[in-house]
Amino acid sequence: MSGTALTQQRDLFARLVTLGEEVTDALDHTNVVSTLGEEELNRAIAAIGDRALPDAATSALAALAASVERVIAANDPHRAIDWIGMQPRLALTLLAATLNPASLPKDVVPPSSGATVAARIPAGISFSDAPRDGRAVVYSGIQADPILRPLAVAIANATPAERLIARAVMNDPEPTAAEAAALFAALPSHRTTTDPLVVGALAIGGKAQASNAQYRGAVVEATTAEMLRRRPVLANDADRLVRRERRFAIDGVSADPHPFDVTVEAGPVPELWDCKWGARGIDASLLAELEDARIRAAGSSARIAIGVVAFDTAAIVAARLTIVRAPREKTRFITLETLGRLAAG
């Protein structure tokens, strides 16, 4: 029984890879991620052997299989690439949740340190709202959607396993409440379909394809901002100091080609964060732009911190970075498992 369920996952994975490989521009990414996923699935199959799986695991794996079937049926190779990174880790997480819940990772929020009041931003550095072009107007409407803030709070409070499942639901072409419930039921927390995390994820997943991608991006930004607002040092004035879609200037001269997703506008080291739904969104131009902003600030003897928040697993982001040729030594990377580090500073 267990063998069948996991073998089915491997077959579906192979079909996802075939679909993803249609995007020739992303072949490098697809290769490194699919190699990683294939190894994980094979390892899981070998470890489980003929052992019978708990009912919760069987139901959850069936729900996962149904989601993957829908992704394949939608014939969207870009979505398939995202799932190539997600499906094996999700299958392993569901197995771990039912067989050895203690092995599930929790987010780490290291103790905060430093002053209790935010310092002023260094002289010469300034931030301003991005110009309201057509895209910004549309996107600001999405960002203001009341569904996002509660979902961001729920994600911030969730465990990495819950975030991963929510991520899958949000990127399911047509998620169903029953299947989402089956996935979440495998976890020790047993979130129901009335839980804000499940409700929010289903709502995002239910968006039409065109707006779904924008909503997913907005979820990552909202979650990043939510985490940053939790820093004790920003607590008294978090809404003013943690901002979205802001431009960055040095001595009044714009120092960025486009707005940064989330900024921390407090000293002594202001922060620029770019947010990505998946590891694939991290590319050389993104890293170069962040590094460029940092270097420009350094040229004016000012320090800024730069970082990327990827709503993806650490393993996938690490694999992605091995094929991206761009400066990244000064860039912080936050992943789905380590969102808590944003709150710690």
Next chain:
Amino acid sequence: MARAVSTPPDAAHPARRPARFATRGHDAAAAHLATLLADAPPHALLIVGPRGAGAGTLARDAVATLMCGEPVDGGPCGACRACRLIASGSHTDLVVINPTGESNTIKIDQIRALAAGFALFSVEGGRRIALIEHADLMNEDAQNALLKTLEEPPSRTHVILAAAEDSRLMPTIRSRCAVIRLGLPDAKQASELLGERLGVDAPTAVRLLRMSSGRPGPLIDAEATGDAARAHAQIRRQILDFAATQPHARLGQLGALVADARAILVAGDDDGNAADGTESDDSSDDAPDVDAEPKKKSPAKRSAKPTPAERRAAATALLRLWRGVARDLALVSTGAVDQIAFPEDRAEIEAVAHRLPPATWGEALHAIDKTLSALRRNGNPELLLDAAALSWPTL
């Protein structure tokens, strides 16, 4: 020009190391070198050996012997003018070339300067010698330039190259050199050397040598102490405890582990020297050999905020040590207890290893190897460590 081929010591040339050679733990190679230099000094000599294992020292012994006015027992006398000038680093007929710049390579300008110098008369009236340390870090242009000098060497000139990986040298350079290959030094002699140079007791010297995979060079370079050995042991135990630690707690401990790994860098794990207790097969490392122009790296000189290079080096050191622990766990789980690298941890290793199937530890070792490989391909150190900690087996 015919290729000069090295030959091992034989009955006619008994393996006796010249008394004044600084090289330790390579008696046969030292004796062979002395014979080679006494019989017919080659105009080009390549000494190949693992970084920190003594190739640089043997190359300097070769230089001293060739320069010495009154060689004794096949080695330098240590008393003549030439020997004194070499000892003080001021012999005008000796050019020492090392990698320079951020790229840490030997560049064409350095080799052109060498060729120009060889065209001049000897100041001291004897031989003129170029010692190229870390010769495998010569870039392609520099190698091509050196080839011209090797093809048409001026009279009474010699080029001595010390390298960790001769495969990085052009075949046309290798074919024009007499080659001496070194392995790791004799463990007993290397431990004695550490005891003398570092002032540590014999058991500590043995432990230090094990942490640097049998290479005394990096330890002497870093002036390692017993504290480094203790830090090393502490990190190993923490990694062993990882299996019984929940993944999220591991993430929380990584920062401290990396900081500890920075401490053991002082003991020679940096710059690519293996810290896993086994001989590294890493071919991409660029570690300077301690024996040549040692670069002192004391803890006090390390800044509080690590540079990107230091972060990467610390992550590499930690992962190498992690690999050593994974290897020991895999070995013990398959019954090969006598082959583990850190026998002092045997009890702890056995306690952990037998609680999971051997295949699990084999896969864990494979995963750490892949992580190290990703780090060499410019992967992000912190992310890779996060991923490694999350995927490490849980009891």
